[in-house]
Structures are given as structure tokens and as C-alpha cells.
Amino acid sequence: IRPWKTTWLIEAKVIHTWKPSNLGFGETLEIILADKKGIKVHATCRKNYLKSLGDKCIVGEWKTIENFQVSEPGKQFRPTKLMYKISFINQTVIKPNDFQNNDMFLALAEFDFVLSGSLETEFLIDIVGQAIDVGELRILHSNGKKLRKIEFTLRNVSDVCIQCCLWGKIADEMENHREEAQFGVVVCLIRFAKIGSFRAKYESPKTSAAWKEYEDKTIAEILRCTQVQKCKVVAIIYAIDTDYAWYYFGCDASEAKFILLDWVAMPVIGVEDPALLPECIKEIVGKTFRYGITFDKGGDTKFKVLKVWSVYNTLMVDSQSETMSGKGTTAISGSEVF
Helix, strand or coil: CCCCCCCCEEEEEEEEEECCCCCCCCCEEEEEEECCCCCEEEEEEEHHHCCCCHHHCCCCCEEEEEEEEEECCCCCCECCCCCCEEEEEEEEEEEECCCCCCCCCCCECCHHHHHHCCCCCCECEEEEEEEECCCCCEEEEECCEEEEEEEEEEECCCCCEEEEEEEHHHHHHHHHCHHHHHHCCCEEEEEEECCCCCCCCCCCHHHHHHHHHCCEECHHHHHHCCCCCEEEEEEEEEEEECCCCEEEEEECCEEEEEEEEHHHCHHHHCCCCCCCCCHHHHCCCCCEEEEEEEECCCCCCCEEEEEEEECCCCEEEECCCCCCCCCCCEEEEECCCC
């Protein structure tokens, strides 16, 4: 397709639609179309044609579209790399097409490319990964409007992580899966996402992969160790002491106290005030987590807790955490409250 005429005909599948808040140009329906080869084009249906043409653009259906205007796309938030976009006009005709194909025409971005900054940020991307560390839904106020926002981490199979932020209705959808993401596995596909900077850093896959070489031990075995080493411990939460924000863990016939403070405790309990424990928090009693720890010196009960995983091997916390001994074995993880 080229700009020099309007009598074009294309066969395409409706991949995605949305209505932006575009006060300068009035209400529009934005549409992403893909042809049989998977080449995508951005289409715009203005307010005058929303009923006659926009209502026919149903996601997942193939259409034959005739007679439309071709022009250059905008410079920001470009959903495709095609050098043109199309706009419906009074002469545009949209008909059903008999072609059937369930292809989603994904173009998944590699995590490393996104994090390296090598991708052009004006283009929107598709990305998929496991949602972990899902935060609480936040309500922000801007220009007299309430904006809903949620932040979380997207993790790929190589354990590379990208920080994500969702807004509006999509944030509400992620909020519905927040508890499931803490104690289970939630795979998230984000289509046409905007690449931007974020305040957090990501973990190198080499750091996480290094833990695979260390043994899993019980608490009883750790207490008997006499040499400096790293290991992993799988333990069950059996009680919560809200007086001192101590979280008790048991393993086999032995037990230890682990203190998780401030943001380090958030992936486990999900609330900031340990005295306010709703039912969903009390339900973590009996849950199992895996801890990556290191010994400061052999035969001591002073440890450093470096990582916390769920039983699904989901990375939840990565912190250079200082530990102290009390009665039995105490591990203090993370924040700089001291």
C-alpha cells in the first residue's frame, strides 16, 4: 500500500483494538491488522465511522477492507514498523473474509535486547514471561482524574527480569491474579507495550544460575555444618509472630527464626504492618519457600540470606542480607533499618 491512491484492497485479521484518550482529535478506534504473512498495519477509525465501520472490527476475525487512506504514521507509540498507516474514509467497505487462521502473529521481544537499550523505543513490543513480585494496586490523582497503577516483575526462562507497570483496566486484571502470582505460576503476555526507563535494576541470569550448583540442606544439617559454604534450605512457615515481625520456619525436626523486614518481607506477607494480618496473609502458614543462604564462618549460627524462592522456584527476593543470631538460629534479611 502507498499514499498515492485510496482504492486499495487488503485481507487482514483484526489483532487488537483500543480507544485512546485523544481529546485533540476526538474519539477514535485504533486497530492493529495483520495480513496472511503476519505483516501488521495500524488503522484508525474516526468517530463518524465508529458505528458503520468500527463495530465490524472484531478482534480475531478476518476481514476484507476496501478503499482507505494511506498516510505516514506518528513518531511515537508505533505498534508496527510498517512505514504507513491507514485511515477509514466514507468510501471504506469492510466485509467478512472466509480465511481462517488462529495465529496471533506475535513478535516477541528478547529480554536482553529490551534491557540493553538497543531497541527503538518508539515501537511497541510484545513480551511474555512469568509475573512475580506483583505489587498492590495504587490509585494516583492527576488533573482531577484517578489513575490505577500496578507494578510487577516479568521473568523469562533464563531468569532475566524486566520491571513492568500497567495502568487502568489492565492493572485491574493483574490485581485479580496478585495472590496467585505470589504462591503459584502466572504467565503474562503483554502486547504492544511501551519501552521506558525504570528505577529498578534487573538480575543477571548468571547470578541465579549459580545457585543451581549448591546443595539443598535441612535446618538440622545447617546447624551441624563446620565449614564456610552456601546452600539452599526448603522450609515451611508454621507461625507468625507479629510482636517482633519474626517469621518462624520449620524443617524436619529442627526450626529457625527468620526475620524479614520492610520490602524484603513484602513478597512473603504482602502487607507493610505486620500487626494487621488479613486472612489471606494468615493462609501463608503452612506454605513452603526455598532460601539461599551463606555461612559467615563454620560452626556458627550467623547466616546471610541472599535469595528467597517460592516452591515453584520463582525468584522473589534477592538481597545482600545481614543476619544475626538469637535463641536458636535467626536470619535477618535485607533492609537498612539498623
